[in-house]
Amino acid sequence: MSGVRVLVGTRKGAFILTSDGKRERWDVAGPFFGGWEMYHLKGSPVDPNRLYASQSSGWFGQVMQRSSDGGKTWETVGNKFVYDGVPGTHQWYDGTPHPWEFKRVWHLEPSLTDPDTVYAGVEDAALFRTTDGGQNWAEMPGLRGHGSGPHWQPGAGGLCLHTILIDPSNHQRIYIAISAAGAFRTDDGGTTWQPINKGLHSQYIPNPNAEVGHCVHRLAMHRSRPGTLFMQKHWDVMRTDNGGDQWVEVSGNLPTDFGFVIDVHAHEPETIYVVPIKSDSEHYPPDGKLRVYRSKTGGNEWEPLTKGLPQKDCYVNVLRDAMSVDSLDKCGVYFGTSGGQVYASADAGDSWNAIVHDLPPVVSVEAQTLA
Amino acid sequence: MVRVVLPAHLRTLARVGGNEVQVELSGPPTLRAVLDAIETSYPVLRGTIRDHVTEKRRPFVRFFACEEDLSHELPDTPLPDAVVSGAEPFLVVGATAGG
Numbered sequence A: 001m002s003g004v005r006v007l008v009g010t011r012k013g014a015f016i017l018t019s020d021g022k023r024e025r026w027d028v029a030g031p032f033f034g035g036w037e038m039y040h041l042k043g044s045p046v047d048p049n050r051l052y053a054s055q056s057s058g059w060f061g062q063v064m065q066r067s068s069d070g071g072k073t074w075e076t077v078g079n080k081f082v083y084d085g086v087p088g089t090h091q092w093y094d095g096t097p098h099p100w101e102f103k104r105v106w107h108l109e110p111s112l113t114d115p116d117t118v119y120a121g122v123e124d125a126a127l128f129r130t131t132d133g134g135q136n137w138a139e140m141p142g143l144r145g146h147g148s149g150p151h152w153q154p155g156a157g158g159l160c161l162h163t164i165l166i167d168p169s170n171h172q173r174i175y176i177a178i179s180a181a182g183a184f185r186t187d188d189g190g191t192t193w194q195p196i197n198k199g200l201h202s203q204y205i206p207n208p209n210a211e212v213g214h215c216v217h218r219l220a221m222h223r224s225r226p227g228t229l230f231m232q233k234h235w236d237v238m239r240t241d242n243g244g245d246q247w248v249e250v251s252g253n254l255p256t257d258f259g260f261v262i263d264v265h266a267h268e269p270e271t272i273y274v275v276p277i278k279s280d281s282e283h284y285p286p287d288g289k290l291r292v293y294r295s296k297t298g299g300n301e302w303e304p305l306t307k308g309l310p311q312k313d314c315y316v317n318v319l320r321d322a323m324s325v326d327s328l329d330k331c332g333v334y335f336g337t338s339g340g341q342v343y344a345s346a347d348a349g350d351s352w353n354a355i356v357h358d359l360p361p362v363v364s365v366e367a368q369t370l371a
Numbered sequence B: 001m002v003r004v005v006l007p008a009h010l011r012t013l014a015r016v017g018g019n020e021v022q023v024e025l026s027g028p029p030t031l032r033a034v035l036d037a038i039e040t041s042y043p044v045l046r047g048t049i050r051d052h053v054t055e056k057r058r059p060f061v062r063f064f065a066c067e068e069d070l071s072h073e074l075p076d077t078p079l080p081d082a083v084v085s086g087a088e089p090f091l092v093v094g095a096t097a098g099g
Helices: B008-014 B031-041
Strands: A003-009 A014-018 A027-034 A035-041 A053-058 A059-065 A076-077 A089-091 A097-100 A102-108 A118-123 A126-128 A158-166 A172-177 A182-186 A218-222 A229-233 A237-240 A261-262 A272-276 A294-295 A303-305 A323-325 A333-336 A342-345 A354-356 A362-370 B003-007 B020-021 B061-063 B090-094
Touching: A003 A053, A003 A333, A003 A342, A014 A035, A014 A354, A035 A362, A053 A102, A059 A102, A102 A158, A126 A158, A158 A218, A172 A218, A182 A218, A229 A261, A261 A323, A272 A323, A333 A362, B003 B031, B008 B090, B020 B031
Parallel strands: A035 A102, A218 A261, A323 A362, B003 B090
Antiparallel strands: A003 A014, A003 A035, A003 A362, A014 A027, A035 A053, A053 A059, A059 A076, A089 A097, A102 A118, A118 A126, A118 A158, A158 A172, A172 A182, A218 A229, A229 A237, A261 A272, A272 A294, A294 A303, A323 A333, A333 A342, A342 A354, B003 B020, B061 B090
16 A cells, blocks of 8 residues: 655654555654754655654754654764865855854755665755765765855855755766755766856846856756756746756746745646745745645746635745655645645645644655655 | 763753763863763764864853853863762753743
8 A cells, every 4th residue: 555654844853744645644753853953854765764864953963863664763873064175165144254164954865776875965055975874974075166165155044055856867967956056066976066057047146147146945856857957046936958057937927936945746747836935025925825836837837726725814934845745646745834734735736735733833844655 | 970961952862861871081080071971971962062073062052060160161171079079960051042
C-alpha cells in the first residue's frame, strides 16, 4: 500500500505526518527536538527511511540529526562546518566587508544515488557535503571561490544557500541559489561554478541586470526536464529552458509576483505552483486570502486555487522551503505556513485540507512518497 | 569528579537525566579542562557550548560557579576549589534572552 510521509520543520521542533495513499487521515508524530529550530528535514531518494535533519538554536548552534528508520529514532551526527582555507569576507548589509561566519544549515539535499552522501546549504552561504552519512562535512570551496563571493550580500533572512537541485540525468550538474547573490550552476560536480542570472532584473540593486546580487527565493525542477528551471525571485516568477543560461519572466496574471515557494507537479512538468505574497513589507497574502496559484502552461497563465483555503482574515506567510509534492496519482501538494498550518491537496491543488492547524511556525515541508 | 549543571536543551541532546552530570578532569582543573571533559563525556555537545575550532564560548552561553560569573575568564583560569572538590557545581547556562 502506498503512502506519504510529510517531514515538517518548525521554529520549535520537527513533526512527521503520515497517511496512506488516499491522504485523507493523517497521523501526527512529534515534536521531535522540541524547542529547537528545525530548518529542514529530507529523506534519501535511495533509502526513504534514511532521513537527515538540521537542528539549530541561537544559543547552542548547529546540531545534525540522522534517522535510519523513517524518523522513529534519531542519532546525532557531525556538526562541524568549517569553511575551507581562509574564509575571507562577503559584503555586510551596509556594504562593508564582513567575515564569513557559519550560522546554520538551511537546506539538506541527499544524493540521488548514495544514502550516505548529502549536500548542505548553509548560512553564511556555502555548500558542504558529507559522504559518510553526516559524520563529517567538508566545504565544496569552488562555489565561494567563484570570484564573486566577496560581493555577495545577505538578504533579510541572512546570506543563506537555500536551494540545491541535482540534475537526475547528469549528477555532475548541480544548481544552487543564494539570497541575495543569485543562482549558480556547476557542470563538474562542484569543482567550478558559474552564475546563471542572465535575464533576471532586480530594481533593488544598483545594476538591475548584474551578474550576481539577485534575491532568488527558490528554484524548482521537474526530473524529466532538468534543463528547465522555475524560479520565485524576490519579485518575479521566472523560467529557463537552457539550464539557467537565460531566464524569462512568467509572472503573467499573478496578483503579486512576490513570494517564496515554487514547485512543479510530479507528473506534469509544465504545471507549477506558487503562493503570491504581498510585499515589500507586509509578507502576507493579498486581501487576507490564502491562494495557491497554479499554471498549467509553465507560467504566464495562472489560476487561483482556493477550495479549502481561508479566504478572509488570513495573514500568514509561506516560507521558501515550505512547499513540496508527492508522486502519487493524483499528485499531492503540501505547504506549511507561519501560522502553523500544513495544508495538503490530494488532487493536484484543486482542493485543500489542513492536516494540522496549530504547529509552531512552519519553516520547511518535504513530502516523501512511500511504496 | 566535577559536578556540572547543563541547560535543559543540552541535557536532552546528551540524553542525560537529572540536572547534573559528573565529569572527570584530566590535568589541571581549569575552565578549559572542564569544558574538554564535558565534550569528551558527551561528544554530541561539541560545538554547542564553544566553537569547534576557536574554542570561543558561544555568545548566549554563560559559565557560573560559586555565585561568580566565569564566562569572561581565560580558558586556563583555575576552577574554584569548591568546584574541584565537588562541593559546588559548575553551571553551563543558556542566557535568558529573546523577550
